């Protein structure tokens with residue numbers, strides 16, 4: 001059965017909280033963002049089993065992915081990348097131009113993941129994670145700043161830009 005992604009109903013959101021906490025461990029912060037930032041919550045199911053959840057703020061330009069989590073048993077299987085690809089298509093359907101996503105300075109894995117999904121580093125929200133009263137560490141690095149990534153929904157893929165540049169160069173010799 002294919003993986004499905006759909007907007008969660010209001011009465012389903014409570015059940016998604018444990019999985020969302022894999023992305024935002026502080027429940028108070030998570031509930032604040034659901035109440036104040038998020039305007040769409042999507043659930044991802046495989047054979048009617050919950051395997052992922054993602055929350056978005058579509059109302060602003062750029063839009064922003066707020067939290068994303070794939071069930072621990074299903075990570076590393078390309079599901080996160082499929083979710084992002086779907087969101088980028090949905091952004092185009094909604095006539096958005098760009099989508100942002102932030103992750104902690106210490107989240108080395110996510111920094112790799114978002115770049116693999118086509119995002120580029122954009123800016124830093126310094127001291128964004130001030131609200132962690134008990135210091136939190138990942139990879140021995142204290143969680144402090146939010147590194148914000150951006151994807152342009154209408155840009156040529158990087159590889160295509162490179163090809164165009166190479167073809168346009170008078171000095172370029174095709175490798176034999």
Ligand SMILES: CC(C)(COP(=O)(O)OP(=O)(O)OC[C@H]1O[C@@H](n2cnc3c(N)ncnc32)[C@H](O)[C@@H]1OP(=O)(O)O)[C@@H](O)C(=O)NCCC(=O)NCCS
Nearest residue numbers: 022023068069070075076077078079080081109112113116
């Ligand atoms: C981040 C997360 C959503 C990634 O989902 P996933 O389904 O495991 O990712 P995918 O399998 O689709 O991986 C896509 C690409 O990212 C890479 N990637 C994924 N996790 C990685 C890691 N830990 N380290 C390095 N690269 C990683 C994969 O190798 C893959 O690369 P490829 O396209 O070259 O094959 C998932 O690990 C997760 O839920 N983490 C916990 C919650 C969290 O931290 N959320 C993000 C905060 S907003």
